[in-house]
Amino acid sequence: MANILTARNVTKTFGGLVAVNDFTLDIAENSISSVIGPNGAGKTTFFNCVTGFYKVDEGEIIFNSEQIQNRRTDVVTRKGISRTYQNIRLFSNMSAIENILVGQHPRLKTFWAEAVWKSKRFRNEELTALEEARRLLRFVGLQGMGDTLARNLPYGAQRRLEIARALASLPKLLLLDEPTAGMNPNETGEMTRFIQHLRDELGITILLIEHDMRVVMGISEQVTVLDYGSKIAEGSPKEIQSNPRVIEAYLGRGAASGLKAGKR
Amino acid sequence: MKINWKTTLRYGLIGGVSALYFSMIGMVELFAGRNLIGTTVNMGHLLLYGGMLAAGLLAARAHHQGKLAQHAVIGLVAGLSAAIPTALLVILHEFIPMQDVFVSVNNALIRFLTFERGLPGLLQFFLASGLLGLLGGLFDGIPTDYRRAVGTGLAGVAIVAVFSDLVTQVLTNLFGRASVNIFFVSKALKPVIALVLLLAIAAFVFMRDRRKANAPAAVAAAPLDKRAALRKQVILFVIIGALLAIAPWILGSFLSQVLFEVGRFVLLGLGLNIVVGYAGLLDLGYVAFFAFGAYTMGLLTTTTNLNLGGGVFNFWLALPIAVLVSVLFGVLLGFPVLSLRGDYLAIVTLGFGEIIRILALSDWLKPIMGGAQGVLFIPTPEIFGIVFDSPESMYYLVLAAALVAAFVSIRLRDSRLGRQWMAMREDEDVAEAMGINTVQTKLLAFAIGAGFSGLGGAIFAARLGNIFPHSFNLLISINALSLIIVGGLGSIPGVIVGAIALVGLPELLREFQEYRLLIYGILLIVMMLNRPEGFLPAEVFKRELHAGEITEPAEVE
Amino acid sequence: MLRRTLSRVSWVDVFLRIFQLVAAVVILIGLYKTFTTARYSSEQWATLAFAGLAQGSIYALIALGYTLVYGILLMINFAHGEIYMTGAFSTVFLAMYFNRIGFLQSSPVLAIIVLILFSAAVSTSIAVLLERIAYRPLRNAPRLIPLITAIGASFALQYTFRGLFGSQFRAYPDIAVLKGTWNILGFDVPLVQPVVFLAAVLLMVALYWFVERTKTGKAMRAVSEDKAVARLMGIDIDRIIVSTFALGGALAGAAGVFNGLFRPQGVFFLMGFFPGIKAFTAAVLGGIGNIPGAMMGGLLLGLIEALGPNLILEGLGIPAANQLKDAIAFLVLVLILIFRPQGIFGERLAEKKA
Amino acid sequence: MAMLEVHDIHTYYGNIHALKGISLEVNQGEIVTLIGANGAGKTTTLRTISGLLRPRQGTITLNGELISELPAHELVYKGIAMVPEGRGVFAKMSVQENLEMGAYHRNDKAVITSDLEYVFGLFPRLKERRRQVSGTLSGGEQQMLATGRALMSKPTLLLMDEPSMGLAPILVEGIFDTIQAINKEGTTVLLVEQNALMALSIAHRGYVLQTGQIVLTDKADKLKKDPTVQKAYLGVD
Amino acid sequence: GGGAAPLECTDAIGCVEVAAGEPIHLAYMLTVSGATATLGDDSLGGIRVALNDRPDVLGHTVELTGEDEGCSAEGGQTAGTKVAADPSVVAIVGTNCSGAAFAALPAISEAGMLMCSSSNTNPGLTDPEGGWLPGYYRTAHNDKFQGRIAAEFAYNELGARTAATIHDGSPYAQALQQVFAETFAALGGTVTFQGAVNVGDTDMRAVLTTVAADTPDILYYPIFEPEGNFITAQAAEVAGMENTILMGADGLLADTFPENSGENVVGMYLSGPYVTGATYDDFLAKWAEVIGGVPPSGFHAFAYDCTNMILDAIESVAQQGSDGTLLIGRQALRDAMTATAGFDGLTGSLTCNEYGDCATGEALAVFQITEAELNGGWPPAAIWTP
Ligand SMILES: Nc1ncnc2c1ncn2[C@@H]1O[C@H](COP(=O)(O)OP(=O)(O)OP(=O)(O)O)[C@@H](O)[C@H]1O
Ligand SMILES: Nc1ncnc2c1ncn2[C@@H]1O[C@H](COP(=O)(O)OP(=O)(O)OP(=O)(O)O)[C@@H](O)[C@H]1O
Ligand SMILES: [Mg+2]
Numbered sequence A: 001m002a003n004i005l006t007a008r009n010v011t012k013t014f015g016g017l018v019a020v021n022d023f024t025l026d027i028a029e030n031s032i033s034s035v036i037g038p039n040g041a042g043k044t045t046f047f048n049c050v051t052g053f054y055k056v057d058e059g060e061i062i063f064n065s066e067q068i069q070n071r072r073t074d075v076v077t078r079k080g081i082s083r084t085y086q087n088i089r090l091f092s093n094m095s096a097i098e099n100i101l102v103g104q105h106p107r108l109k110t111f112w113a114e115a116v117w118k119s120k121r122f123r124n125e126e127l128t129a130l131e132e133a134r135r136l137l138r139f140v141g142l143q144g145m146g147d148t149l150a151r152n153l154p155y156g157a158q159r160r161l162e163i164a165r166a167l168a169s170l171p172k173l174l175l176l177d178e179p180t181a182g183m184n185p186n187e188t189g190e191m192t193r194f195i196q197h198l199r200d201e202l203g204i205t206i207l208l209i210e211h212d213m214r215v216v217m218g219i220s221e222q223v224t225v226l227d228y229g230s231k232i233a234e235g236s237p238k239e240i241q242s243n244p245r246v247i248e249a250y251l252g253r254g255a256a257s258g259l260k261a262g263k264r
Numbered sequence B: 001m002k003i004n005w006k007t008t009l010r011y012g013l014i015g016g017v018s019a020l021y022f023s024m025i026g027m028v029e030l031f032a033g034r035n036l037i038g039t040t041v042n043m044g045h046l047l048l049y050g051g052m053l054a055a056g057l058l059a060a061r062a063h064h065q066g067k068l069a070q071h072a073v074i075g076l077v078a079g080l081s082a083a084i085p086t087a088l089l090v091i092l093h094e095f096i097p098m099q100d101v102f103v104s105v106n107n108a109l110i111r112f113l114t115f116e117r118g119l120p121g122l123l124q125f126f127l128a129s130g131l132l133g134l135l136g137g138l139f140d141g142i143p144t145d146y147r148r149a150v151g152t153g154l155a156g157v158a159i160v161a162v163f164s165d166l167v168t169q170v171l172t173n174l175f176g177r178a179s180v181n182i183f184f185v186s187k188a189l190k191p192v193i194a195l196v197l198l199l200a201i202a203a204f205v206f207m208r209d210r211r212k213a214n215a216p217a218a219v220a221a222a223p224l225d226k227r228a229a230l231r232k233q234v235i236l237f238v239i240i241g242a243l244l245a246i247a248p249w250i251l252g253s254f255l256s257q258v259l260f261e262v263g264r265f266v267l268l269g270l271g272l273n274i275v276v277g278y279a280g281l282l283d284l285g286y287v288a289f290f291a292f293g294a295y296t297m298g299l300l301t302t303t304t305n306l307n308l309g310g311g312v313f314n315f316w317l318a319l320p321i322a323v324l325v326s327v328l329f330g331v332l333l334g335f336p337v338l339s340l341r342g343d344y345l346a347i348v349t350l351g352f353g354e355i356i357r358i359l360a361l362s363d364w365l366k367p368i369m370g371g372a373q374g375v376l377f378i379p380t381p382e383i384f385g386i387v388f389d390s391p392e393s394m395y396y397l398v399l400a401a402a403l404v405a406a407f408v409s410i411r412l413r414d415s416r417l418g419r420q421w422m423a424m425r426e427d428e429d430v431a432e433a434m435g436i437n438t439v440q441t442k443l444l445a446f447a448i449g450a451g452f453s454g455l456g457g458a459i460f461a462a463r464l465g466n467i468f469p470h471s472f473n474l475l476i477s478i479n480a481l482s483l484i485i486v487g488g489l490g491s492i493p494g495v496i497v498g499a500i501a502l503v504g505l506p507e508l509l510r511e512f513q514e515y516r517l518l519i520y521g522i523l524l525i526v527m528m529l530n531r532p533e534g535f536l537p538a539e540v541f542k543r544e545l546h547a548g549e550i551t552e553p554a555e556v557e
Numbered sequence C: 001m002l003r004r005t006l007s008r009v010s011w012v013d014v015f016l017r018i019f020q021l022v023a024a025v026v027i028l029i030g031l032y033k034t035f036t037t038a039r040y041s042s043e044q045w046a047t048l049a050f051a052g053l054a055q056g057s058i059y060a061l062i063a064l065g066y067t068l069v070y071g072i073l074l075m076i077n078f079a080h081g082e083i084y085m086t087g088a089f090s091t092v093f094l095a096m097y098f099n100r101i102g103f104l105q106s107s108p109v110l111a112i113i114v115l116i117l118f119s120a121a122v123s124t125s126i127a128v129l130l131e132r133i134a135y136r137p138l139r140n141a142p143r144l145i146p147l148i149t150a151i152g153a154s155f156a157l158q159y160t161f162r163g164l165f166g167s168q169f170r171a172y173p174d175i176a177v178l179k180g181t182w183n184i185l186g187f188d189v190p191l192v193q194p195v196v197f198l199a200a201v202l203l204m205v206a207l208y209w210f211v212e213r214t215k216t217g218k219a220m221r222a223v224s225e226d227k228a229v230a231r232l233m234g235i236d237i238d239r240i241i242v243s244t245f246a247l248g249g250a251l252a253g254a255a256g257v258f259n260g261l262f263r264p265q266g267v268f269f270l271m272g273f274f275p276g277i278k279a280f281t282a283a284v285l286g287g288i289g290n291i292p293g294a295m296m297g298g299l300l301l302g303l304i305e306a307l308g309p310n311l312i313l314e315g316l317g318i319p320a321a322n323q324l325k326d327a328i329a330f331l332v333l334v335l336i337l338i339f340r341p342q343g344i345f346g347e348r349l350a351e352k353k354a
Numbered sequence D: 001m002a003m004l005e006v007h008d009i010h011t012y013y014g015n016i017h018a019l020k021g022i023s024l025e026v027n028q029g030e031i032v033t034l035i036g037a038n039g040a041g042k043t044t045t046l047r048t049i050s051g052l053l054r055p056r057q058g059t060i061t062l063n064g065e066l067i068s069e070l071p072a073h074e075l076v077y078k079g080i081a082m083v084p085e086g087r088g089v090f091a092k093m094s095v096q097e098n099l100e101m102g103a104y105h106r107n108d109k110a111v112i113t114s115d116l117e118y119v120f121g122l123f124p125r126l127k128e129r130r131r132q133v134s135g136t137l138s139g140g141e142q143q144m145l146a147t148g149r150a151l152m153s154k155p156t157l158l159l160m161d162e163p164s165m166g167l168a169p170i171l172v173e174g175i176f177d178t179i180q181a182i183n184k185e186g187t188t189v190l191l192v193e194q195n196a197l198m199a200l201s202i203a204h205r206g207y208v209l210q211t212g213q214i215v216l217t218d219k220a221d222k223l224k225k226d227p228t229v230q231k232a233y234l235g236v237d
Numbered sequence E: 001g002g003g004a005a006p007l008e009c010t011d012a013i014g015c016v017e018v019a020a021g022e023p024i025h026l027a028y029m030l031t032v033s034g035a036t037a038t039l040g041d042d043s044l045g046g047i048r049v050a051l052n053d054r055p056d057v058l059g060h061t062v063e064l065t066g067e068d069e070g071c072s073a074e075g076g077q078t079a080g081t082k083v084a085a086d087p088s089v090v091a092i093v094g095t096n097c098s099g100a101a102f103a104a105l106p107a108i109s110e111a112g113m114l115m116c117s118s119s120n121t122n123p124g125l126t127d128p129e130g131g132w133l134p135g136y137y138r139t140a141h142n143d144k145f146q147g148r149i150a151a152e153f154a155y156n157e158l159g160a161r162t163a164a165t166i167h168d169g170s171p172y173a174q175a176l177q178q179v180f181a182e183t184f185a186a187l188g189g190t191v192t193f194q195g196a197v198n199v200g201d202t203d204m205r206a207v208l209t210t211v212a213a214d215t216p217d218i219l220y221y222p223i224f225e226p227e228g229n230f231i232t233a234q235a236a237e238v239a240g241m242e243n244t245i246l247m248g249a250d251g252l253l254a255d256t257f258p259e260n261s262g263e264n265v266v267g268m269y270l271s272g273p274y275v276t277g278a279t280y281d282d283f284l285a286k287w288a289e290v291i292g293g294v295p296p297s298g299f300h301a302f303a304y305d306c307t308n309m310i311l312d313a314i315e316s317v318a319q320q321g322s323d324g325t326l327l328i329g330r331q332a333l334r335d336a337m338t339a340t341a342g343f344d345g346l347t348g349s350l351t352c353n354e355y356g357d358c359a360t361g362e363a364l365a366v367f368q369i370t371e372a373e374l375n376g377g378w379p380p381a382a383i384w385t386p
């Protein structure tokens, strides 16, 4: 399998603080991978580097054999990377369907002024876009909520809507930052299945950050562990679970044993 | 029920302070010169004793219920106490002349307050105040349906009398000058007419309320089916369209001129609405583009000033050029502010607006722009032998332009571009991460907004015939911003309502001169406090406000 | 490597750099020509500079009011210029009275202090009243709404004071002790300028200390960040917000009297409008919400206004250069903000944190 | 008499009826947990108790004193502190200043300093970052800061809204240990958690919320064994 | 006599009929809001004093209504349209600002009314090539007169050979200083600098420093308060201005000006209308009685004269019915106004020309401010008349 995303020696510093340190990562196409690590390890920072929110200080990021580091976020998105945010960032005063329509932006092609005389092309495009948005809404299980304002949706629904919005641009790679934070175990289970479903149905490569080990260990094929910005371990969930460094820095004895015990 | 004297006195004092305020700023005296009903009731009375009436009414209302006699007592006490502050002023004036400092506390005011009788006249003043307070208290006590009827009637009479200009103009246009004299003496309603009007309105309201109350509730609440609703809407549109089309004939030249002014600000508002309402970019220098439109029109069509193709272009040729120039400058001035957010943007755009005005005024560019002497002799538009030289004809021009702008606004709002703007307004970073080129999106907002404004400017120049830099000052930008927010940010009908409220109304209040802007300011505050979302808010903004809770949701990174 | 660097810059940046470059070159040419023609003596430059500093410190005092309120409510208190006017305008009558009874000349220091206190009291009351009536009910409304009530309040205050005191111009009386000159660095400077400057700086330092060090100051910063959480800390946010308005009002009131000492003429009901805009500009220039920023912004703006036209434009042969002084001030603002979108002292909005 | 008594409160967001008659009580020295699905009204309950929201109906008493009419800032003086959902750190202030804000209403300078050390002892990470501007902390670090800040007010009743959200597993354990520790030292805790299993493990009693109403209440270990609770909130199938 | 024939209107452009017992309707269009409000207040006071003088005109009272022209073209246009739409209006006093006049005039002229301005000075308004329309009159001085006279005074009387000017961006001041400069140059002098300040400026040191660089003999700044105050006061503080004579125009001819400007005002010259002592004192007394205080600016006398000229014209052309009805021919009224000659006004002897310039410039004078004015005396003595 080819690598869809490669980060090579990425370093990002804030003042004196090295948030991401000489980090190298390969993500195989059509895989589900996770990045885990203690709080403040630099996981979100790494996502921000990939999506163009941050400029990297050193290193390169290659997506589909194209360098994308330090490009503007809209450019990166149009190349096929979408993401969600650790603290949900929906367009909160827009309805669910409008959020998804905005997400479709990179796919729409008509000249903006055509809207004034409603050219045929424009009408067709709008129609299909709406169709597609409804489909996505159904896909994430929010049917019937299209006209609800994003801010009024329950928390879990907002997470799902954020994913739907990210999917709307037809990404090849989806970055999920703690998709199950703030969900109870039940909902977490649902989300896990949903992520798997995404990959299986749509063939999207998924990279996620999570602190919930049942999610991480349940669905990832590859787990990378960051600590103080540096990679301290990488491998299959099994390997990671028993890696003493990881247990020491991140899992803690209790969680590690809990995981083993709870293994199905 | 026990009477709460403290509350009563408090309301009395509030009324009294307002009466004192209006007296001390000279409003009472000036308004006293404007008769409302015959020569007996003038606007000074309205302003002064309105406070007493309100004090009585509110004090009584604060007591919830009680016997009519109690209402009367409360009202009387409130009214009397409301007279105290002003009375003190009168007494003080007797001993210490204050006119050197408080210019409005002059003999004329004192004469008005004391019924021309000097200090003894204060007795009469107290009497009048107490009476009004008593009436206010009683008013609160009478049964609701009577109260509504009488209240509406009184308000109706007051409105007709205050805005008699409007009424007389319409009457003159429809039935000739003579008809005015049936109802009015000079600007005041004839007493008999006032009484008839009061009774008519009151009777009407009373009957209507009765009918409504008797009608079975179910019928009133029955939802209209969709077809009927649509039909209703179509009819409404037709009526509005017809009214717009014949307005100048009904209204006559002055009111057409007012409509022209409203139309000009509707254009400005529609453009600014795109920038501020849709794209969320706070622009305080919006007048600059209006100036570009006006100056382009002026310089291209006039033969004086510089001979920059002077007279080569006629209005119709210059119009698109003016719009284009504005659009161009919209983009150019958009560049430097691309990276700025929120209030930084506001001040920089404000700065641009001022720079443009200062340059237009400057001696440096005088050879081109005319400096302080402005651009004179801009020809009136003309086509197929129709000369647009009157407010009536120009009204149609501005109406057409506003319709076009509104149409374009609506179409864009409902398109991808509209969504881009909205997303950018909500969260610029995320919008960009959605693949939206925010640079382009912002520039488009600036450019289109500038285009509308330039169009307005060009028409403005043609109507005025001469333009001066002073016509493009900061207040225009502020007014445009206020009107779109008062109307309801992001809403197109809102722009129109806002323009009528903040441009049309003050024009009708022109005779109140120096207090026009005071009224304008107070109006802005009152409107925002009562309807922060504006008169006709767009959906999005209604949502934003009515999520209201005690605290804002904490924003956490 | 070069290609990579190039790919990072967008055409917008290119445009802005060119814009900056052109502006810089024009300014340099102007400066060069001005200095080579040597029209003005260093004495004259010094007079201008000192006057600019004094004017700037008045801007700075007003700007602090904007910055304080902005910092805490994220709201542009558009009526702040009017708050300055109310103090200055009401106090002129007291000053005239003091002059008439001889108090102003016999014990000027005491008289001036009384005037400042009076002016500050008037401005503070108006500011607090305004907060109560026009802003507090709208605290949770979108930010443009209080901006509009502020605009409304601005008109209402202007015309209320016009109604009260008329449309005439008044002037603060001359104060004999302030008439002299002071020798600073070999230049004779009108005494009143350094006095105003120093007094203003003193006030500003006191304010800075207050906000940074005292508990109330810290509470102000907390309220400015998150009102709900601030309440959870036991902070009475209403009280804090009122204090902020009061503080801003007091400074504006003081500025009103300083202005009266320095520029006695032209006291009338619209006197607050332009200084208000200028002070707002100064606050933004320094980085709005930032106290040292407002001070530096004010001083800088004063200097630019005083020196700009003669220094830059005249050399370029522009007639009536002084007419363009505001244009220069705003242009400098634009140039600085392009370079530093957060203002001179403003906190970097960091890299966008997602 | 219970320390905190919430009696039949109804809270609204505009027209949204979020709490439909919640009644609960917390006794001195207890850890009580509220569990429920997203949007059940847990946060709203805490915000109402802490005075950030005002109930339209119903009463809340603390040690017999009616507090539902008091503004939030006065409740702090009565000993209530809250760790808000989403942390709510003062982003532009340093870590240390944030902690000091927690002790805003206290005047005992010397004790504050020792309390600061106590918090740093609980969260060494914060000590490392004490001068850093809080807005740039990672999510987990902010969570520690929020908890530490609430402790700085020396509350008698601590309201915690999802303190484990976004924390690394190793810290999750730590945070629950901390809660137990401060509880032992005499602080009463009302805890809202999605990690219901953990919450029920340390709590004495629990309430289950569903769409703004309390549907179940019991001893924590009983709830843990309740089949409906297990199915709905513990992810046991 | 009882059975007189009803009055008949034979006027080319119509008549106004004032029924018995009804007032004669005059209107004003002045700038009473905004920064120029003092101008409007001042002129309005003049009108009110005049009407107070003459409570009875041919047995009728005079009603005065008014509009704010806001000193802007658009304000003038709206106000003009509004006044023109009221056929009961006989004549108008206004506008204050020339820009407003240009925009208001078409509607007013079209409606057959006449308008007399107390402060329009733009030469174009009385120039048939430049915007004049029938029905326009003014008692204010055409800039051509005042600018010329000021320059002649400076060159011939003061012996100034170099001059600098400052205007404030108002069309009035800009035009006036331009005429001054041109005349001064034509006389043989050198104009070293023509500068400008902005309305609202308070710091004049920069522009004064520029002026000082050439040490001109005279500085002419025909502007208004408060900018004029600032220039006067700050001129004392700028090195190089010690020997420069200061001179302003009627915009500063207000009793508040000396006190507001401080000591440096002593010795300064002002050009303006020659308002003679006794009559003017009389006027001031009436002002204090009717309006209170003192006039805030320098145009009240012109407004007073305008009002009186209009009332005189009405008296001379109105046909009176036996029942007291008045019939005023509009063209006749204009003709009467144009025919005004040797009208003995507050601002001197006024004679209108066919394009409505009623102040010929003969009645202009130059005043010098002395210690007396600084201490509250007013008006200053005229030291020179052309
Ligand atoms: N804009 C910034 N400026 C300064 N420091 C920053 C910035 N963004 C992040 N940091 C620091 O970089 C480090 C890594 O932060 P990051 O948000 O990537 O952590 P994380 O791994 O996502 O942690 P968590 O799991 O808690 O979300 C943290 O110590 C944080 O304080
Ligand atoms: N600011 C708000 N405006 C309007 N409705 C709100 C607001 N905050 C919460 N709600 C609504 O109130 C209800 C209760 O929300 P609350 O936040 O209390 O739930 P919760 O139990 O804390 O959920 P979570 O587990 O997601 O934190 C939900 O239906 C939610 O949509
Ligand atoms: Mg993170």
Ligand SMILES: [Mg+2]
Pocket (backbone or CB within 6 Å): D042, D043, D044, D085, D161
């Ligand atoms: Mg919650």
